[in-house]
Amino acid sequence: MTESAVSRAQPTPTRTTRPSLLPLVLDGVSFTAGRQTLLNDVNLAFNAGALSVVLGPNGAGKTLLIKLCHGLLRPAAGSVNWSDPAAARRPDAQAMVFQRPVLLRRSVAGNILYALRVGRVKRAQRPARLQEALALAGLSAMAARPARVLSGGEQQRLALARAWALHPQVLFLDEPTANLDPAATRRVEEMVGSIRSTGTKIIMSTHDLGQARRLADEIVFLHQGSVVETGEAAAFFERPLTQTAAAFLDGRLLW
Ligand SMILES: Nc1ncnc2c1ncn2[C@@H]1O[C@H](COP(=O)(O)OP(=O)(O)OP(=O)(O)O)[C@@H](O)[C@H]1O
Ligand SMILES: [Mg+2]
16 A cells, blocks of 8 residues: 555545534643642643644653543543533544554454444444545555554554544544654554544644644643643744743753
């Protein structure tokens, strides 16, 4: 499968007739473990459209923040508010791809079909959704292969395709290219770009500056459990407002 096979696979736009979940507003969110405060008084609003990147060094709290947003963790203080809380609980509302995704002991296609079934996608729609997701990931030729024999990059594309097959309004990606080489990283980034173009809101974390520069419309810069800076991506990279962000951009940040 060539590089261009991924970019040629154009997914259909997500329907916009569903009630909008966004904005997602975090109001004074903290998270603690024992006596340790791991996230401290996070106030953020994620709006529709822009691809939001949570950027920060290892241990900054990116995974915790994404899990709190997706509802996998409860804040010790503050609240995580969707504009339509009932809609946010629907199976096709939001999906997440983990830093280390777990694939089922099934074929590539079987992994996607399982997600479609659990996500209550109508049976008649499943074959088309499956083909679309496989094409988006550049995995059509590998549909029958056991998922666990795929390379790391292919597995990550499958995890992304499986999440996107539900056509979620919001897709959380936690370090989607950690442990991938530059070529595999590029292919995942192309896929993220294709998903973004369907209108799916993407909120992703990374510690990779190059990736943030390539993908982000807006940045949430996290350091030691606090949001240090937020803003439009180009402005953040050109003129960071804080010394901490400037140090991170220069590779001088110690943590
Ligand atoms: N359940 C927990 N109990 C105690 N400490 C935790 C728990 N979960 C996370 N931490 C700590 O909170 C901090 C932030 O963790 P988190 O996984 O969110 O960082 P991260 O920014 O995603 O880092 P990385 O880039 O390495 O993935 C880390 O110091 C981690 O050890
Ligand atoms: Mg993490």
